[in-house]
Amino acid sequence: MEFTISQIAQLLNGTVEGDSTGIIRSASKIEEGSDGDISFLANTKYEQFLYTTRASAVIVDQSFKPSQPYTAALIRVANPYLAFTQLLEEYQKITEQRSAGREQPYFISENVVIGENEYIGPFTYIGKNSRIGKNLQLFSGAYVGENVIIGDNAVIHPGVKIYDKTVIGNNCSIFANAVIGGDGFGFAPEADGSYRRIPQLGNVVIEDNVSIGSNTTIDRATMGSTIIRKGVKLDNLIQVGHNVEIGENTVIAAQSGISGSTRVGAQCVIAGQVGLVGHITLANGTKVGAQSGVSKSVKKENLSLSGSPATELKAHLRAQSLVRRLPEIVQRLENVEVSAGIKSHEGK
Amino acid sequence: MEFTISQIAQLLNGTVEGDSTGIIRSASKIEEGSDGDISFLANTKYEQFLYTTRASAVIVDQSFKPSQPYTAALIRVANPYLAFTQLLEEYQKITEQRSAGREQPYFISENVVIGENEYIGPFTYIGKNSRIGKNLQLFSGAYVGENVIIGDNAVIHPGVKIYDKTVIGNNCSIFANAVIGGDGFGFAPEADGSYRRIPQLGNVVIEDNVSIGSNTTIDRATMGSTIIRKGVKLDNLIQVGHNVEIGENTVIAAQSGISGSTRVGAQCVIAGQVGLVGHITLANGTKVGAQSGVSKSVKKENLSLSGSPATELKAHLRAQSLVRRLPEIVQRLENVEVSAGIKSHEGK
């Protein structure tokens, strides 16, 4: 890509302060910028880097007031982070070519419908009766089972496995080696100590605009559906148990796990390595800190939780800080014991 | 499926109370049941739903006594949960067709033996000298290395990778993208700070009736075998290190990890996101709570553990509740300090 700063400002509906004729060839973080780069400043925590960066242009907020000299041209916009994202999208469109056509050998069973403008990589499999919308990208080694329904603009990355009867909406991306619709983990104990598999007859339903990370696993329901609502973003290596429901626009970071039949509300933010026990409900807007273990339903909206078992963030932080102070607390207890004549100084 | 309630009662060796001529078309949870559904009530926690469900029939215990009016026909059996499981199995048999035959292209090396009635999906690989029993189902993209032995009725789901020399018993299911027999994580430190791989010459042995979840990884032994005893059920995204042994009928939930050379007893129940350090032994019947970290051997059978590091459940719960009460405890300590004249009220 090669644009002038003024061309970029126009694209982003922004105004330029400084030399608008400079040439931009690449994008970088503000702390790493060099000549020909464009960068952005959204968080004032990074303001110091504006005064040292060698980037040729920096996207800033309309109201930003610099406090020191700097060399970059400024492009002022309403939302620097979104504007920069938009710029990266343009860059991606220009530089990355979409795969197209069909590459042999692939295996498509009978009675499959695929919309126009598809890319079908080699070693892919589509089971019978599956119906897929337009602009499909199905990469090498991906597997789509029988009676699957997928909307438009799906990007199914290499090695993804989608089991029978899964339903996926429009504009979904599923990253490499993720598994959608494997058996729920359900076993009935028998008298001799062994376990008998409970047939898992349900499916997984994924709504529009969902993103699912690499090696993440989502189990199908025993009966009914495991449901991922629209706009949900799941990171890598996440486990979603059978009959779980995840609400709209909820974001979950890597390696978290959600046990069977739990319902996560909309607009929740769940950090990495979190565990949720089964059969609980999290209200909309719940935030859960990294490595927390949530063992009870959360009924009030927009709470922040942390710890294992998870409690409200403030209570958790207070208890944690007192745990760290335990040596001092025990010392104070000993002093009182001595003072009360319960213990002598030598008696420790 | 379409059966009368009396036909189902006959299948389950049960007796009907109410209209035995009703038609059943589907199965559902008792809280979601609608007309034409059959459901079950095994746990009295859910008894309330019997009085509101619109399911046409509900399977209950022989001795169950309803306390309010209800509309469903009851089918009384010795074990409602198992009876319902059996019913789902019948339903599955009727509605889901087993894949059969061989789909091109697949790759089978020389000197491979496969029993009768196999399904071999496209893009599958079987390495030389491997021997597999009858009724194999090997789905698209699955990989079986060299010198592998697999018993009868194996279901190897899409994308599963089984390394050389693995031995698998009868009736085992391995779900999508699981990896069996990768290198154990063993490295010897060298003088310059680098590490040298220790060759991993052993294998993985999996006995009969084992189930292994999606994206789970089981490493082969350095020497000898990593052993998964009969009836073990592993959920998704579990890590089993080299030279581990897991005892009969032990059940492990998602995202747990077992470090090298640890031996887990029979009939253990390990919840999700648990970690076991290496070189320890867990006695038969040990139960480990979610997110626990077990750092020492457990010699007594049937203990329940929790926490990280894990302690007996009761001690863990007591300590946890006192941690939550620390703010109050510190306040009480301050009161005593004031009372003892060690600290003044202002002195805080």
Next chain:
Amino acid sequence: MEFTISQIAQLLNGTVEGDSTGIIRSASKIEEGSDGDISFLANTKYEQFLYTTRASAVIVDQSFKPSQPYTAALIRVANPYLAFTQLLEEYQKITEQRSAGREQPYFISENVVIGENEYIGPFTYIGKNSRIGKNLQLFSGAYVGENVIIGDNAVIHPGVKIYDKTVIGNNCSIFANAVIGGDGFGFAPEADGSYRRIPQLGNVVIEDNVSIGSNTTIDRATMGSTIIRKGVKLDNLIQVGHNVEIGENTVIAAQSGISGSTRVGAQCVIAGQVGLVGHITLANGTKVGAQSGVSKSVKKENLSLSGSPATELKAHLRAQSLVRRLPEIVQRLENVEVSAGIKSHEGK
């Protein structure tokens, strides 16, 4: 393999004490050794097994002084563990045959360069413009995207997925179903509560002698590179976020996760199920205990940390032991309260 003890001693630059004519056919752990086996004793913790083992030969340290009778021949060397590793390597060379040639069908796009002596398994994919060194082993179902660069002696195991623009050095092993270079988890919140994907335009750079375990995921950078320095060893099911850098010879055990933009120093040892938050730095030589959660940068080198949030190991152990003693501490507090007249014995 069949060698005399003196032949092995010669190979290892060692000296024999006892019968040097015995025949060795296999290797085993010292506690499991039987006739015809060779074993080793590196850790004095296992010395007792020397006096009971039935192994025919045991590799020991030059300075080792037995304190009881034993039957095995001793081979004295400078470093028993390394010598045994070396022996296993020889054994592996002799017994395991390297795959060679190309097995149909595979898919290689235009303008791909592959060095001599390659093995290319069936159902593998190499995207356009990728360049790979000599002695490549690319196993069934592995995927290499476009514009990828891989050095010499790479072993890419079955089902591995390597995204576009990844750069990999010499002598790297990547185990089954690992995913290198998937999108970083970056989304910008929009006014309506939904999230917009931030294009991830960077790549992953892996230097020489790196090992990556099964089902591990390493995300590519938003801009720039996610970097794995030379000699790094990653176990299974690890998550490495976008723009992370892991220093030379750092070792990370299974199921740990490193959030975006964090920098881990050289020669660190990170145990299993550890979590590192984003945007922090760990100094060289940092050791992190299992299940710890590191939430702050560590500036001093060679510290040992544990806990969640992680603190220095000693402080963590002290606080943990006091948590376990909380019931006793509260009892002592009550005694003082009674003694101070704040509380009566009955007042509990």
